Amino acid sequence: MHIEHMTAAQASAEIDALERDYTELGAKGLALDLTRGKPAGEQLDLASDLDGMLAGDYRAADGTDVRNYGGLVGLPEARALFGSLLGVPAEETLVGGNASLTLMYNVLDLAVNRGLRGADSAWRNSASMKFLCPVPGYDRHFTLCESLGIDMLPVPMLETGPDMDAVEALVDAHSDLRGIWCVPRFSNPTGCVYNDATVKRIAQLPNRASSDFIVMWDNAYAVHTLNEAAPELASIRTFCLDAGTLDHVFQFGSTSKITFAGAGVGYTASSVSNLAALQAHLGVQSISPDKVNQLRHVRLLPDRDAVIAHMASHRALLQPKFDAVLSGLEQGLGGRGMGTWTHPRGGYFVSFDSRPGLASGIVTLAADIGVKLTPAGATFPYGEDPSDCNIRLAPSYPSLQEVSETVTAFVVCVKLASLRQKLAQGATA
């Protein structure tokens, strides 16, 4: 029965039953964890040929010995491969170390402290700097901003991507806005894919913003489909070429969820002049990235088609886990009015919204019976979800059995919190 139609007596009776379920779950000594988007062991096995992939041949296609120093922008064949995943030419792609997050930090560190276009353009020369953060979003993006002293303005995420009317209004209102975070395909955590109109408006955004506005286009799940019919993402580069804004967009990606998490290859794409500035900044800190690992990756996955085929094997492992989450939620909460959730066709997350004010309580209830969830608020800047309703579910790492158990427990916690709130609100009404 929908929670809005229940009487206090009905709610109270269901609470009694749920408390028994909850106590039983607590007695099981569960140790379940749905906190982070980590690949499972079986997914990592898909790339286990990586070590040994070179079979003693450490020469790149152009004869470069990848065991020696040099080549700050990455191996040519790695630039071509990862450029193809972002839909950009090799010369607009820089391949780095093991983490795209490190490249994001470097782009922002460069923009804030040294200036993308010379020292005079450093953001820290201005009294304030702000970034637009579609919410719910990715906590590590927010941490990067916070660490560099960039203030964050939340903006709502729709099924089509960020609410572009709101985005444009904020850009018009705040001359100190320096950029926007985007996870354009299978957004973290809602799973939405930005539609073409949104991509086009984002590509045009720098033309109405401050001259040093940048789009941080973290295409982390570019090829991470859960569904063969998953929507494609329009090319922001093509729209940028039309709008003359290529200097204002940095794209990112990594193989952390293609090959090995934290032992793969991160990459970025932007205009040739932006890459030159980034290269100079990276050149202060290192002589070159790990080209041996870049070559291993190109040997394992020589082209975009090979990557797409590889991702089908990931999908086969991930899809059942997402199905378990969605069917568990539907079965336990369908038609109850106790929450809404996304139905992603790719990426690593299901985004759940409880009734307002309940997310932290649900996370605590779950933790108390051994079910770890991403902390409530983590998907918002400064950890502050104004409605306290969003919870990110990450089902990739646990086994299918554990995912099912976790969802069962999660449903009990959601129901309990929702009905207790209803009773409490009735009492104070």
Place this chain on the structure above:
Amino acid sequence: MHIEHMTAAQASAEIDALERDYTELGAKGLALDLTRGKPAGEQLDLASDLDGMLAGDYRAADGTDVRNYGGLVGLPEARALFGSLLGVPAEETLVGGNASLTLMYNVLDLAVNRGLRGADSAWRNSASMKFLCPVPGYDRHFTLCESLGIDMLPVPMLETGPDMDAVEALVDAHSDLRGIWCVPRFSNPTGCVYNDATVKRIAQLPNRASSDFIVMWDNAYAVHTLNEAAPELASIRTFCLDAGTLDHVFQFGSTSKITFAGAGVGYTASSVSNLAALQAHLGVQSISPDKVNQLRHVRLLPDRDAVIAHMASHRALLQPKFDAVLSGLEQGLGGRGMGTWTHPRGGYFVSFDSRPGLASGIVTLAADIGVKLTPAGATFPYGEDPSDCNIRLAPSYPSLQEVSETVTAFVVCVKLASLRQKLAQGATA
């Protein structure tokens, strides 16, 4: 004949002969390069088992699957191994990505912009910040300082390490001194090993300096001996424990010149509380280092003894090249008063000092006949060698034959520049 004892006519006659030699060398179309401390291919071959080293077993000793996220401070066994190379316990060691330079940048970025001991301690809060740079020294250290806005004060390097009387006087005179660069064993480029008294005085330095003074102890050549009788380096950690200054020293090292250059493992060591601050800073930018490559290294070189044995193979390849440089210099310039040079017992460089005012000219003369040398001045902050005399020779990368050819050509350039200067000075005297 010593240059000081030559008549103008003798000098002139020798110049004529040298100019013929120089023209002949130019006609050879040489393409020789002694610019950077890069390992040669045969050295890289010594570690070629690295790729494939894991034979499918991606589990660390504690069962960690190294293919997944986590472990910002590095694998326990990697911390133990690389700690042993620096002479510190595993818990005071952090193992990172492919470059110690990146760790140095992060330590300085943290100290300058965020503060090693909280935001109030950030160096950029003060009007000025300076670093002591023993000269000649390593150009990339100077670039790090310049990039972060740290002013540099040169201080002379002696055979025992930095001139500690000068260092202490500068520390006493400049309250805005924030640290000192040190390459304590087989210094870049002089090859000197800091003696025990110097190490002790450096460990005590933070007690007379500003409270946030740090020692950047880049022990890049800790195990890179060219000579079995090479002097050992005293433990700065032991002296720091006596002086209570462990919080003021960061040690660094990498396997770039042990296994693969730019595809090895970098590490740092400091007090547990400093590592915690560094870990927090690194955690903003990445989820974890490449633990797969760390595990490969531990499997290839399980302990300090294995590393020492491995370095003996490097020594066998490097020693003949250094011998060729030293015998070429001795044969061509011995007793001529046209320059002095170091006789390193380890490391990657021979440091050559010409007569004052000649280094840039010699480098240009050499370049014009196809012999690339490290740019004159590179071993000084801001590229400014006040005496214009220091040239760094890096014989590791070329073949033995090329090293000999290069030294022959170098000697001709040195003689030519020295004798031309003598004539010019005679003419103006």
